[in-house]
Amino acid sequence: MSSKNRPPQIFKRRVFYIPGYDPFPPRRYRELYRKEGKEQAEISGYSISVSAGSVSGSNNWHVTSVQEGVEVQTEFEVLPWSDIVQRSMSGSILVTYIQMARTVWTYVSTGVFWRLMRLRKGPVLAALYPVVMLILQLLIAILIALSIYALIDTYMGELAILPAALGAYCSLFWFRRIDNRLFAYYLLHDYAYSSRLRGVVSPELNDRLQLFSKRINEALSAELNEVLIVGHSSGAHLGVMALADVLRKRDGFRNSPSLSLLTLGQVIPMLAFLPKAHRLRKDLHDLSIGSNLTWVDVSAPGDGCTFALCDPVAVSGVARQGQKWPLVLSAAFTQTLSAERWKTLRWRFFRLHFQYLCAFDRPGDYDYFRITAGPLTLRKRFEERAPSQSRITRTASKYTSVSA
Numbered sequence: 001m002s003s004k005n006r007p008p009q010i011f012k013r014r015v016f017y018i019p020g021y022d023p024f025p026p027r028r029y030r031e032l033y034r035k036e037g038k039e040q041a042e043i044s045g046y047s048i049s050v051s052a053g054s055v056s057g058s059n060n061w062h063v064t065s066v067q068e069g070v071e072v073q074t075e076f077e078v079l080p081w082s083d084i085v086q087r088s089m090s091g092s093i094l095v096t097y098i099q100m101a102r103t104v105w106t107y108v109s110t111g112v113f114w115r116l117m118r119l120r121k122g123p124v125l126a127a128l129y130p131v132v133m134l135i136l137q138l139l140i141a142i143l144i145a146l147s148i149y150a151l152i153d154t155y156m157g158e159l160a161i162l163p164a165a166l167g168a169y170c171s172l173f174w175f176r177r178i179d180n181r182l183f184a185y186y187l188l189h190d191y192a193y194s195s196r197l198r199g200v201v202s203p204e205l206n207d208r209l210q211l212f213s214k215r216i217n218e219a220l221s222a223e224l225n226e227v228l229i230v231g232h233s234s235g236a237h238l239g240v241m242a243l244a245d246v247l248r249k250r251d252g253f254r255n256s257p258s259l260s261l262l263t264l265g266q267v268i269p270m271l272a273f274l275p276k277a278h279r280l281r282k283d284l285h286d287l288s289i290g291s292n293l294t295w296v297d298v299s300a301p302g303d304g305c306t307f308a309l310c311d312p313v314a315v316s317g318v319a320r321q322g323q324k325w326p327l328v329l330s331a332a333f334t335q336t337l338s339a340e341r342w343k344t345l346r347w348r349f350f351r352l353h354f355q356y357l358c359a360f361d362r363p364g365d366y367d368y369f370r371i372t373a374g375p376l377t378l379r380k381r382f383e384e385r386a387p388s389q390s391r392i393t394r395t396a397s398k399y400t401s402v403s404a
Contacts, residue, residue: 025082043360046370134184137175195270213245258294260378288324
């Protein structure tokens, strides 16, 4: 058969996406991929389409793309833990303030706060935001209560304390109702959940990670070119732990698909620096010397919610001789976004933290849709790429033990 009549090569990939601390259902990420993928394809000159996945449900979808003359078939699956997030956010206003006090005490009393601050100020200031905002809300509520009490004290005497307390509660309740604009409760619950056991993985999250590992392991037995795990924000350290478990339990990788891990906008030090995060530190170390995988870590200094260009293995103090991963790269928002778009997004911190999953109008080496729907494995795509010269590799964690 002549090359002209030969059927086109088809590249097959399975992508497992692990979200960050997010109470929203997986379909949010499906629609985001559909919208942003279409925009990136128009900018970059390739075709991409999203359709229903092979399994019914909103946590998976199918992507067909033609890039560089190769047809690519990608099955996307979100590995959800939004139900766990929702339960962790269900506490009362009082419970939230107790969590705030406990979280602040955990990071300050262990000395982790100061070490994180010296590493990267941006994400630490982002962590302080909900604390400052919740304290400000409490002060406003107290001021409202005192004002009500002063106004009606003459008429009601000691009973004035009841409407004063009601006024304070109503103001706090109103602040919580508009948290979809303030994000104070949301962010506080995020940091509180990560730190509540000082780095120990909770039983419910451990059970979920076992399910993640099972799904990844099953994919490695399929006829695919690549199995790619993508972890965004808090999902980055979940991806590390799930994949480390796969590597420890799997007998071999002969004839298996190429195994890849892509971490985006990671906040790994927030957990890895905690005193009892032995498991995560061990998993970081094990992946860093793995020969059966490729790990690329992408962040951007313009993203104030990530530990930008911090090698999560090295800064956690578990880098050893023979470290291979991760390859630390910059998404370089100031270069890959036009001046107009950067001006629009610069102060939208939460939106910028999701830019890794979105289209770039001046794409460089990093293109989420070429990585997830293109004809090259992660290793092949970045095999000639040197790590960012601005990456941070100094040990910053006080706690570096990998065993309890």
